[in-house]
Amino acid sequence: MGLCAVLLICLSQAELGRVWAYEHEDALSETVLQTDGDFYGFPRTRRDQHSPHQHREVRHTEGRGLDITTLPDNMTRIVDSQRYYKWQSFGPADRRTEELWVNLNNLHKSQVQIHGILSNAHRQAARVALSFDFPFYGHHLRQIIIATGGFIFMGDITHRMLTATQYIAPLMANFDPSYAKNSTVRYSDNGNVFVVQWDSVSLKDREAEGPFTFQAVLNKNGTIVFNYRDIPIPVEKMNSTEHPVKVGLSDAFMALPPPLQVSEAQRRTIYEYHRVEMNITKIIGRSAFEFTPLPTCLQHTSCDLCITSNMTTGCGWCNTLQRCSDGIDRHRQEWLDYNCPEEAKGSCEDYIPVLPEGSMSSYNQSSPGPTTSSAEMEGQPVTRDLQSSPAHHTGITENTAIIAGVVAALVVLVVLTLLAVYYINTHPTVAPPFYLMQRRTNNYWPSMTFRNQGCHSSYAEVELGGHEKEGFIEAEQCC
Numbered sequence: 436m437g438l439c440a441v442l443l444i445c446l447s448q449a450e451l452g453r454v455w456a457y458e459h460e461d462a463l464s465e466t467v468l469q470t471d472g473d474f475y476g477f478p479r480t481r482r483d484q485h486s487p488h489q490h491r492e493v494r495h496t497e498g499r500g501l502d503i504t505t506l507p508d509n510m511t512r513i514v515d516s517q518r519y520y521k522w523q524s525f526g527p528a529d530r531r532t533e534e535l536w537v538n539l540n541n542l543h544k545s546q547v548q549i550h551g552i553l554s555n556a557h558r559q560a561a562r563v564a565l566s567f568d569f570p571f572y573g574h575h576l577r578q579i580i581i582a583t584g585g586f587i588f589m590g591d592i593t594h595r596m597l598t599a600t601q602y603i604a605p606l607m608a609n610f611d612p613s614y615a616k617n618s619t620v621r622y623s624d625n626g627n628v629f630v631v632q633w634d635s636v637s638l639k640d641r642e643a644e645g646p647f648t649f650q651a652v653l654n655k656n657g658t659i660v661f662n663y664r665d666i667p668i669p670v671e672k673m674n675s676t677e678h679p680v681k682v683g684l685s686d687a688f689m690a691l692p693p694p695l696q697v698s699e700a701q702r703r704t705i706y707e708y709h710r711v712e713m714n715i716t717k718i719i720g721r722s723a724f725e726f727t728p729l730p731t732c733l734q735h736t737s738c739d740l741c742i743t744s745n746m747t748t749g750c751g752w753c754n755t756l757q758r759c760s761d762g763i764d765r766h767r768q769e770w771l772d773y774n775c776p777e778e779a780k781g782s783c784e785d786y787i788p789v790l791p792e793g794s795m796s797s798y799n800q801s802s803p804g805p806t807t808s809s810a811e812m813e814g815q816p817v818t819r820d821l822q823s824s825p826a827h828h829t830g831i832t833e834n835t836a837i838i839a840g841v842v843a844a845l846v847v848l849v850v851l852t853l854l855a856v857y858y859i860n861t862h863p864t865v866a867p868p869f870y871l872m873q874r875r876t877n878n879y880w881p882s883m884t885f886r887n888q889g890c891h892s893s894y895a896e897v898e899l900g901g902h903e904k905e906g907f908i909e910a911e912q913c914c
Contacts (some may be wrong), residue, residue: 522597527721553620570657572686599708600687605661609678611639629653655730670715684711735759738783751779
């Protein structure tokens with residue numbers, strides 16, 4: 436029984452850890468952006484009020500805020516560096532253009548959702564859940580925010596300055612879907628492809644120039660497609676005074692200032708670390724851009740792959756977090772908090788447990804070759820404290836002992852139960868069995884009454900007596 440208690444305590448500690456993670460995410464989501472620029476509102480629905488973890492609302496707090504800026508020159512990823520994505524452009528004469536276009540009109544009506552709020556609003560954004568994990572700059576996202584202004588916000592922290600960074604923008608501009616009845620924002624998700632289409636939307640106060648129709652396609656493998664069907668005017672002639680005009684991708688991370696800066700101690704800063712800006716002169720009717728994601732450090736799950744992989748460069752392994760990174764991604768603050776830049780300077784051998792001398796000699800006799808490898812350590816937790824990491828066979832022995840103890844406890848419990856039943860049946864006149872037989876009456880099993888009070892169905896409390904049948908649910912008629 437003591438072993439069972441230990442197992443229950445471990446499970447409760449794991450559950451507390453998950454609860455702390457949820458609370459930590461909610462605390463970050465309460466930070467509000469305070470900066471100049473174009474503001475987007477978030478329509479609050481009934482579902483938002485009942486799902487605080489899935490649809491987090493931004494709350495204004497005193498003395499706290501966010502700044503949006505770019506990294507210093509020596510840390511900023513060069514725009515269009517093709518470090519995270521490579522892309523191609525296609526014109527009206529390319530066959531690939533028609534292949535990339537997703538015709539929502541050919542899908543069944545149940546597969547296409549017209550967003551009622553966004554289709555009748557200006558400068559509004561709404562959260563939409565994906566049916567799959569979408570990799571964006573190496574981070575897997577399950578929720579996005581669609582904006583009326585021709586872009587998708589991909590950030591974890593919601594605020595009103597969505598146009599600054601962390602976006603997928605097929606054509607970010609001052610669109611107003613509420614102008615015409617046939618202007619809609621609709622989307623479709625089939626489990627592998629998510630499509631957002633801004634259909635027949637017009638520029639605010641420039642409706643006479645004609646409607647725009649374009650879409651963004653997010654594939655499960657991380658590929659992103661911008662499709663353009665109707666572009667009535669050149670994009671370079673759009674006015675960016677009222678609203679930014681952007682075409683491309685962007686991502687950023689949030690970080691805290693150094694603790695020595697007391698005046699800025701309560702202010703978080705969002706740093707844009709990479710941006711893809713497309714050549715807007717190539718955007719015409721029946722054109723397309725296709726973005727293919729490149730390997731990132733975050734995809735490596737072991738130290739050996741992180742250090743030796745030829746697909747990525749500049750990666751370092753943080754054993755404390757069990758994460759591979761170059762230090763410039765959405766987890767940068769955590770990377771700094773756990774002193775990962777120093778850990779990343781080491782080698783994988785620094786984190787391999789040292790086996791006892793006898794075990795090493797017997798292992799070398801039975802298996803020639805290197806004494807340690809990634810294959811041998813696969814499935815084993817690796818920690819920096821070498822003395823706290825026992826040999827592999829010791830872990831197996833401990834697990835076997837725990838399982839054996841649990842099985843033995845269950846066997847003892849079954850044997851005691853059988854002995855008790857046997858004793859009761861063979862000694863019916865003894866006081867304890869006779870007492871139990873007396874107590875087993877028709878009133879022993881409780882019955883529940885299902886009452887219709889005022890013709891509204893509700894369950895009453897469990898009643899212990901006053902009914903002839905055992906274990907039945909009885910119904911009373913409406914008065």
